[in-house]
Each structure stands twice: as C-alpha cells, then as structure tokens.
Amino acid sequence: MQAKRVFFTGMIIIVALFVALVAAPLASFANDNAILDGFVAREYQSAAGVKLPYRLYLPGAAKRDQALPLILFLHGSGGAGTDNRKQVSGGNTDGTHIWIERAMQERHPAFVLAPQIPETSRWHSSSDEPLPHVAALLELLGELSSELRIDTGRVYVIGQSRGGYGAWDLIARYPDIFAAAIPLCGGGDTKRILSARDVAVWAFHGAEDTTVPASHSREMVAALRAVNSSVRYTEYPGVGHDVWTRAFRERDLLEWLFAQRRPDPKSL
Numbered sequence: 001m002q003a004k005r006v007f008f009t010g011m012i013i014i015v016a017l018f019v020a021l022v023a024a025p026l027a028s029f030a031n032d033n034a035i036l037d038g039f040v041a042r043e044y045q046s047a048a049g050v051k052l053p054y055r056l057y058l059p060g061a062a063k064r065d066q067a068l069p070l071i072l073f074l075h076g077s078g079g080a081g082t083d084n085r086k087q088v089s090g091g092n093t094d095g096t097h098i099w100i101e102r103a104m105q106e107r108h109p110a111f112v113l114a115p116q117i118p119e120t121s122r123w124h125s126s127s128d129e130p131l132p133h134v135a136a137l138l139e140l141l142g143e144l145s146s147e148l149r150i151d152t153g154r155v156y157v158i159g160q161s162r163g164g165y166g167a168w169d170l171i172a173r174y175p176d177i178f179a180a181a182i183p184l185c186g187g188g189d190t191k192r193i194l195s196a197r198d199v200a201v202w203a204f205h206g207a208e209d210t211t212v213p214a215s216h217s218r219e220m221v222a223a224l225r226a227v228n229s230s231v232r233y234t235e236y237p238g239v240g241h242d243v244w245t246r247a248f249r250e251r252d253l254l255e256w257l258f259a260q261r262r263p264d265p266k267s268l
Contacts, residue, residue, distance in 0.1 A: 036055070036088055036089065038100050039088050039100075040056045040057070040058065041055060041084050042054055042055070042056055044136060044143065045136075046132070046135065046136035046139050046140075048132060048136070050133060050135070050136040051136075052133055052136040053082060053084035054114060054116060054140065055087065055088045055113075055114040056111065056112070056113055056114075057096075057099070057111060057112035057113075058148075059105055059109040059110065060109075063109040064148070066149065067152075068110050068111055068149065068151055069108070069110040069150075069151050069154035069156060069258065070110065070112075070113060070144070070150045070156070071099050071110050071111065071112045071158060072113050072141075072155070072156065072157045072158065072170075073087075073092070073095050073096050073114045073159070073163070074123050074157065074158070074160075074163030074164075074166040074167055074170075075092045075116065075159075075160070075162070076091060076092065076159075076162045076163050077119075077161060077162050078091045078092065079091070079092040080116070080117055080118060080119040080121070081118065081119060083116075086116070087114045087115070088114050091160075092114075094244050094248045095158055095184075096112060096114050098248050099112050104254065108254070108258045110258075111150065113141075115133075115137055115140070118133075122165070123159065123163055123167075123170070124165040124166050124168070124188060130169075130173060134169075134170075141155075142268050144268070150268065151265075152262075152265040153261045154179050154258070154260070154261050154262070154265075155177055155179060155268070156181070156257055157170050157171065157178050157180075157181045157182075158183075158184075159181075159184065160184040160243075160244045161211070161241065164183040164184045164185050164217075165186040165187055166186070167181045168181070168187065168188035168189075168193060168220055169188055169189075169192075171196040171199045172188065172189065172192040172193045173195075175195050175197075175198065175199050176264075176266045177268065178196075178262075179199070179261055179262040180199065180257055180260035181196075181199055181200070181201050182201075182204070182253070182257065183201070183203045183217070183220075184203075184205070185205050185206065185211070185241055186203075186212065186216065186220075187212060187217060188216075188220055190220060190222075190223040193220055193223055193224060194227055196224070197224060197229045200230070200260040201221075201224065201229070201231040201232065202232040202257075203217050203220065203231065203233050203234070204217075204233075204234050204235075204236075204243050204244075204246075204247040205217040205233075205236075206235070206238075206239030206240050206241060206242070206246075207235050207236060207237045207239060208237075208238055209240050209243070210240065210241070211240075211241040212241065214235055217233065217235070218233070218235075221233040232256075234247070234250065
C-alpha cells in the first residue's frame with residue numbers, strides 16, 4: 001500500500017511538471033499575440049523577387065474615409081528576422097505601439113507600417129543604390145498608396161539603432177517622400193544628408209551609448225545645421241543605447257510629428 005501511494009504521488013508530480021512546462025511557452029505566446037494586437041500580418045514580394053514581411057495597422061473604417069498620415073517604423077537589430085513578429089514587439093514595442101493607442105488614434109488617426117528585414121541585411125547603404133529590401137520597401141509604399149488613402153504630404157519615418165541609420169538614409173535618398181523623420185541612436189553619411197535639408201528632423205541619442213556613439217548623431221545634426229536646417233536634437237546624459245525608452249515619452253514629440261507636412265507632396 002505504501003509503495004502504491006509513493007508511486008501515485010510521483011506520477012502526480014511528473015504530470016504537474018509536464019503541464020507547467022507546456023503552459024509556460026503557451027502563456028508566452030499568448031502575451032506575444034496581445035502585443036501584436038491591431039497589426040495585420042502581410043508579406044510583399046518585389047519585382048526582383050525580394051520578400052518583405054510587414055505589419056500594418058489600419059485605423060477604423062470610418063476614419064479611413066479621409067486621407068491619413070503614414071508612419072513608417074524601421075526596427076533595430078532585435079527586430080530583424082523573418083518571423084514578422086519581432087519588429088513590433090520586445091524593444092520595438094514603444095516605437096510601433098505608441099501611435100496606435102486609442103487616445104492617439106482619436107486625435108491623430110494614422111496608418112502604421114512596420115516592415116522586417118533579415119538579420120543579414122541593413123536599412124542603409126554607402127552605395128548609390130539602395131539595398132534590395134529597401135528597394136522592395138519603396139515599391140511597397142507605392143502599392144499601399146494605391147490601396148489606402150494615404151496623405152502623401154504626411155509620410156513620416158522613424159527608426160532606432162539599425163533603423164536609426166535607415167531613417168537618416170531614407171530621407172537622404174528620398175527627401176521628396178518624407179515630411180519628417182525621428183532617427184534614434186543612428187548615424188549616416190554627413191554629405192548625402194544635405195539633400196534632406198527641408199525634411200523636418202528630431203534626432204535622439206543617449207550620451208553614454210557604447211553601441212552607437214552619440215557622435216554619430218551629433219555629426220549628422222551639425223551637417224544639417226550648417227545648411228540652415230531646423231533640425232532638432234535631444235541627447236540624454238547618463239542614457240545608453242536604449243534611448244527609445246525616453247524619446248517616445250517626450251511631451252512635445254507626438255504633436256510635433258503630426259504638425260509636419262510637405263508643402264509639395266509627391267505620389268509614392
């Protein structure tokens with residue numbers, strides 16, 4: 001009898017451990033789904049055959065009767081991959097979700113686009129031609145402008161870390177597309193950026209960033225100021241690479257962004 005009791009007790013413990021091990025990843029998956037709530041999963045294939053997974057937030061149907069701004073978010077290294085999830089979760093949550101909060105969408109309804117590139121790719125390039133995934137992104141913008149009522153005078157790009165470099169690079173290559181940019185802890189080509197002198201920019205960096213030194217942002221800002229650009233720059237003392245934990249809480253940032261408009265909008 002004692003042996004049977006020990007046996008059944010042991011079996012109960014084993015079953016409980018098994019249930020706990022199975023439930024843990026399921027709970028994590030459920031939480032991850034909640035983070036993605038509101039973003040539609042899609043994939044675009046370019047004319048060159050490049051596949052670009054992306055997430056798209058669509059405001060309510062009633063709000064889409066009018067032309068709305070488009071916010072393009074470029075993820076950092078932590079969002080790279082092919083799962084079409086990481087670019088809107090983890091360290092990329094603030095940069096994608098702050099725009100879709102109910103109060104924000106009531107004041108400033110907008111489309112939010114979050115593409116994802118593989119770990120082996122980048123958003124920026126030193127060559128004259130954009131990298132294949134960036135070329136695919138530009139094609140995608142054109143496709144979306146045909147599908148959705150996008151206010152082409154209010155297309156904004158935001159990027160952090162690897163995406164911060166991308167934000168600088170995109171406005172330098174395509175200054176006629178973007179009304180404003182928010183590059184966080186990025187950098188780029190100080191000569192090429194001069195073409196973006198008329199793009200509204202608010203850049204952010206942590207003074208103690210050891211991943212991307214703050215000098216990278218300072219140099220870009222100095223280059224624009226030398227040609228009378230009204231670029232804004234905020235550098236946080238004592239803050240490291242994760243400057244996005246502070247920047248997206250700047251009181252004036254959101255209203256500043258939505259106030260920016262190109263005087264001569266071009267088709268995407």
